[in-house]
Amino acid sequence: SYVLTQPPSVSVAPGQTARITCGGNNIGSKSVHWYQQKPGQAPVLVVYDDSDRPSGIPERFSGSNSGNTATLTISRVEAGDEADYYCQVWDSSSDHGVFGGGTKLTVL
Amino acid sequence: QVQLVQSGAEVKKPGASVKVSCKASGYTFTGYYMHWVRQAPGQGLEWMGRINPNSGGTNYAQKFQGRVTMTRDTSISTAYMELSRLRSDDTAVYYCARAPGWYDCWGQGTLVTVSS
Numbered sequence: 447s448y449v450l451t452q453p454p455s456v457s458v459a460p461g462q463t464a465r466i467t468c469g470g471n472n473i474g475s476k477s478v479h480w481y482q483q484k485p486g487q488a489p490v491l492v493v494y495d496d497s498d499r500p501s502g503i504p505e506r507f508s509g510s511n512s513g514n515t516a517t518l519t520i521s522r523v524e525a526g527d528e529a530d531y532y533c534q535v536w537d538s539s540s541d542h543g544v545f546g547g548g549t550k551l552t553v554l
Numbered sequence: 555q556v557q558l559v560q561s562g563a564e565v566k567k568p569g570a571s572v573k574v575s576c577k578a579s580g581y582t583f584t585g586y587y588m589h590w591v592r593q594a595p596g597q598g599l600e601w602m603g604r605i606n607p608n609s610g611g612t613n614y615a616q617k618f619q620g621r622v623t624m625t626r627d628t629s630i631s632t633a634y635m636e637l638s639r640l641r642s643d644d645t646a647v648y649y650c651a652r653a654p655g656w657y658d659c660w661g662q663g664t665l666v667t668v669s670s
Contacts, residue, residue: 447616479656481599488649488660489599500658532599534657541613543589543601 448537450546457552458523466549468516468533476535478516480509483530483548492531493518520551528553556580558650558661565667571638574664576650583631584608587653590624590635592646593663600646604653605633640668 451469458464468478478496481489491500493509496516506521520527533546561575576588589604603614605624612624623636633650648664651657 477655481657483599488663489657490660491656491658494656494658530598534599536655542615543591543604545591545599545601548598 447540447542448535448544450533450535450544452531452533452546452549454547455550455552457554458520459554460523460525462523464520464523464527464551466518466520466531466533466551468518468546469514470516470535471514473514473516473535474512476511476537478509478511479534480507480518481532481534482527483532484528489532523551523553525553527551556652556659558652558659560648560650560661560664563665563667565669566640568641568668568670570640570668571636572640572666573634573636574648574650574666576633576635576661578631578633578652581652583626584628588624588626588633589651589653589657590622591649591651591657593649594643594646597646602635602648607633637666640666642668644668 480493482492483489492503492507496511497509508519510517530548532548557579559577564572566572584607587604590602592600605612607626621638626633645668650661652659
C-alpha cells in the first residue's frame with residue numbers, strides 16, 4: 447500500500463516561513479491535498495491539487511509537488527496557524543485514500 | 555451552504571456494532587462520493603472507505619473489510635457507516651467527508667467509545 451511520510455513536528459517563529467514536507471514514492475505523479483486540524487475540531491482543507499487554495503484560505507498557504515516530495519509552505523506564520531497538518535492522496539492502484547501521519551506545527 | 559451533520563456520540567460494549575449517520579445539505583447528495591475517516595485519541599487521520607451515493611458502490615480499506623458497511627438513503631440525503639465486532643481500539647472520532655477529489659467539507663465528527 448502507498449505510504450506518505452511527514453515529520454512529526456515543525457517549529458517556527460512568528461513572521462517566518464514554515465515548510466511541511468510529505469514524502470511518497472513518485473508523489474509528484476499524484477494530486478496532493480493538505481488539511482489543517484486544530485484541537486477538538488474537524489480538519490479543514492487548506493490546499494488541494496498540489497497548489498490550489500479553497501476560497502477563504504489566506505494566500506500565505508501554498509503548496510508544491512515534485513519527485514518524491516510534496517511541500518506545504520506557510521508564509522508569515524501567525525500564532526493562529528498552530529495546528530496539526532495532514533497531507534493526503536488518492537491511491538488509484540488500490541482505490542484507497544491515504545493520509546500522512548501528520549505534522550504538529552508549533553509557533554514559538 | 556454545504557453542510558454535513560453527523561449523529562451523536564455513542565458508547566458501545568466490545569463485540570457490539572455502531573451505526574453513524576451523516577446528513578448532507580446544500581448540494582446534490584448523489585453528485586459526490588462520501589468518505590469516512592476516523593481518528594483515535596491523540597492519533598492521526600485514518601481512511602476507512604467511501605460510498606458512491608448515486609450507485610451505492612463502495613470501497614473499503616483492507617483493515618476494515620468484513621467489519622464495515624457503508625450505505626446511503628438518497629431520499630433523505632444521508633450516508634451511514636456501520637462498524638461491527640467493536641474492539642477497544644475502535645474508540646475514535648468518526649468523520650464523514652464530501653469528496654470531489656479532495657475533502658472539501660467534513661462532518662463535525664462522532665465520538666464512538668468502546669468500553670466494557
